[in-house]
Amino acid sequence: MKMTNYLLSTLHEIPKNTETISHQLMLRAGMIRKLASGLYTWLPTGYRILQKIVKIIKKEMNLLGALEICLPLIHPKKLWDQSKRTELYGNELLKFSNRRKKKFILGPTHEEVITKILKNEIFSIQQLPLILFQIQKKFRDEIRPRFGVLRTIEFLMKDAYSFHTDLKSLQNTYQKISDTYIKILKKLKIEFRIVASTSKTMGGFISHEFHAFSNSGEDILACSTHTKYAEHLKNAPVIYKKKSSLKSEKKKHITKIIQTIYIKTKKKSIYKYAIFLLKVKHNLNFKKIEKISHLEKPIFLLKKPLDLTDEVSILRNTKKLKILLIGDLTIKNCKFYTLFSQIKNLKYTPIFWNHDFKNINFFDIRNVTNQDYSPDGIGKITLKNSIEIGHIFQLGTKYSKIFQVSLSNKTKQKNFLNMGCYGIGINRIIAAIIEQHYDEKGIIWPEIIAPFTLAIAPINMHKNKEIKKITYLLYQTFLIQKIEVILDNRIKNIGYMLKDLELMGIPNILIISKNTIQKKKIEFYSRKNNKKTLISIKDILKNFNEIKKKLNQNNIN
Incomplete structure (x- = not known):
């Protein structure tokens, strides 16, 4: 991709009315643009990142044996009335009527819909356990949309639903999906904790939230300094000394x-x-x-x-x-x-x-504080702000009873199916990654989801034939090697180029100048380590991925 053919929408000033780092940087890096309160357009840079995260999630869900589907965004309101969640959700539901005065809801989640559909699709216990998932938009009429894509009216989610003959099977799948979420978040380089939670409007009896640490987070977790223990501040018990002082x-x-x-x-x-x-x-x-x-x-x-x-x-x-x-x-x-x-x-x-x-x-009537003893008996408590990025639930038979979804067991006795549901917010994941990976220059994307793996920044290419020749030789070579590369072929000075590339979070940048090519070398700039290294043109043409790997390892060490 050449920069002159790309929709680059960077902003060099901090936008007004932005409270969080992720909101500021997503606007400045040209990832999103606001259409109305709680509604955002994803521009090419942001959409490339979003698609890469979707790809990672899909791959892990497929490895789990889950089947991808696509459920309607529009739900008949009578389904929600049947589950009595119209009242539970209240004004958060986006409702409308068609020309025939039939009432509908723009779905914030799909438990009613999937249960209603599966009632006529599951006929034998041999079909179970079954895991179905989709990645699509959800809707919630937020009372106060804020923090960019963290709290919006329209948002992208991966939601999955599992069906089981018994509770043991549900618990087994629940653990497998929890492990899958851990794999996904580790791949995305997110520092997170898992905390027990209430089922709230979903129903069921067991649920866990996945929280990414962020100074902008509205939730507060009480975490152990030495273990993975974490609990919501409101739920964390205070551990007292046995001996009086x-x-x-x-x-x-x-x-x-x-x-x-x-x-x-x-x-x-x-x-x-x-x-x-x-x-x-x-x-x-x-x-x-x-x-x-x-x-x-x-x-x-x-x-x-x-x-x-x-x-x-x-x-x-x-x-x-x-x-x-x-x-x-x-x-x-x-x-x-x-x-x-x-x-x-x-x-x-x-x-x-x-x-x-x-x-x-x-x-025990108070909140825990920093340096209180950790309830798991190891280390002290440290309080951290966080963003909820995922939530999983053991629903039990709540929805199968409402919609009468049952199967006969070996003794021909009908049993209602056990269900689980599993959500992960893709918008929130992107914001959480930015909150954990940035500096004063801009975003520092983990390479696995960066909009481009590599950027080429030639200095005065339009005035120097040799620089232009080497630049396009490298560019064509990387395209052949199927490396995601963007060539900054604008007539701009190097400072301006780097400002945009650093803001976008391109992890690897090659700077080509008259002085370096005379030595048959070019400058490799690692965004993550903020270090520049001279490497030979011959070596980088031969195997860029190997060179990049070695340089990043050396810089880290």
């Missing part, structure tokens, strides 16, 4: 600063309201306290007493006043406290009292 605290005269949080209780509760005590540096975990039966759901915060004296009096008389008093386990063994008052100018109010309340209960 009370004596050392007394000796050093350490006083703990405690915050008070007031929570509404149920109308029928014996308590008027609840007060939670925890260190100022810690945050209350609302999911953990939802388990406390006396609290109103959803959790509702109450205002603190206006008079600080009243607050002290309340804390000393919670039993008499019928107030539920709960402390975090972190403060259980602290002898002395200081209340933190946010009433007057956010200043500390030095009020001390004896810790031995007769009516206080201690639970």
Whole structure:
């Protein structure tokens, strides 16, 4: 490909209204362009990358024995009404009616559709287990599309569905697809973690999410510093020391600063309201306290007493006043406290009292923090932002019961089929790779998905016949060798060329100049290692792939 024949749409300035690195760089590298809020066009550079990721996913799914299909994007609304997911999804569903006033949905997922179809296609247990997958667009009416392709109305997904005679078969396939996802993400050079999750709007009983680390991620994971352990911040338990450090605290005269949080209780509760005590540096975990039966759901915060004296009096008389008093386990063994008052100018109010309340209960009620002990017993916790890029579910018999999909076993007893569903977001994968592979110059693509493997950047080719001759000799040789090469044949200076090529993330660049060809050499620039090396023209013509491999290994070492 010659640059003059290519739609190069790079931007050298950071676009307005872009919050994440991936959004900025996808626009600047000419990968996407915004049509409307949550809707993007994929330009040639972006689409080449997208197609390569699709190819990798298809290859791994085929190796798994999955069969590719293509399901309708438009679903009859009555299917979703039958599964009662119209209510579960609510306003996120994109709905419309045709001229005959029949109601339809633009599919965000395809459980209802695939189950309805397979009802009339599976007749024998000999056909099972069966895995079907597709790669196509999905739709969700996002309340606030943002972060480029991370949260959009229209997005590309690989979704797969498996059917089984029993739970054991489902579990076996579930593990195989999880292993396949791991292979895919490792090929794409994504640093990720797998976390247990809830099934939410999908249904079923077991599910796991695949999360890519990203500073722009909206999710927060609690990860072990030494193992693959990871958990959502809201679900991660706090591990406490067995031995108290009370004596050392007394000796050093350490006083703990405690915050008070007031929570509404149920109308029928014996308590008027609840007060939670925890260190100022810690945050209350609302999911953990939802388990406390006396609290109103959803959790509702109450205002603190206006008079600080009243607050002290309340804390000393919670039993008499019928107030539920709960402390975090972190403060259980602290002898002395200081209340933190946010009433007057956010200043500390030095009020001390004896810790031995007769009516206080201690639970794990806070979020884990950095340097807490890892729940798996190895290493400490580190908190990391992440992007969810995949989600797999064991659905059980939820949909097969709704649509009456069953088979007779050996005893001629009809059993509903067990199902699994498995999604991976291709838009999100691309954004996650960029979030992990970039520098101040632009994107640094893993070579397996780069828009081009190699770029040729000749200096003043239009003024020097020898440079032009060698440039086109190399270009034709690479085309014959089926190397994806782009020749920058624009009348631009080398600085301008490199700025575009680095921004696009081309991993290997050959710079051809008058000085180097006089030595019968050219400059090899490794984008990943940010290093330049002189190599002979003869060697690179002979075997570029071998030369590239050796140079990258040497640079890494």
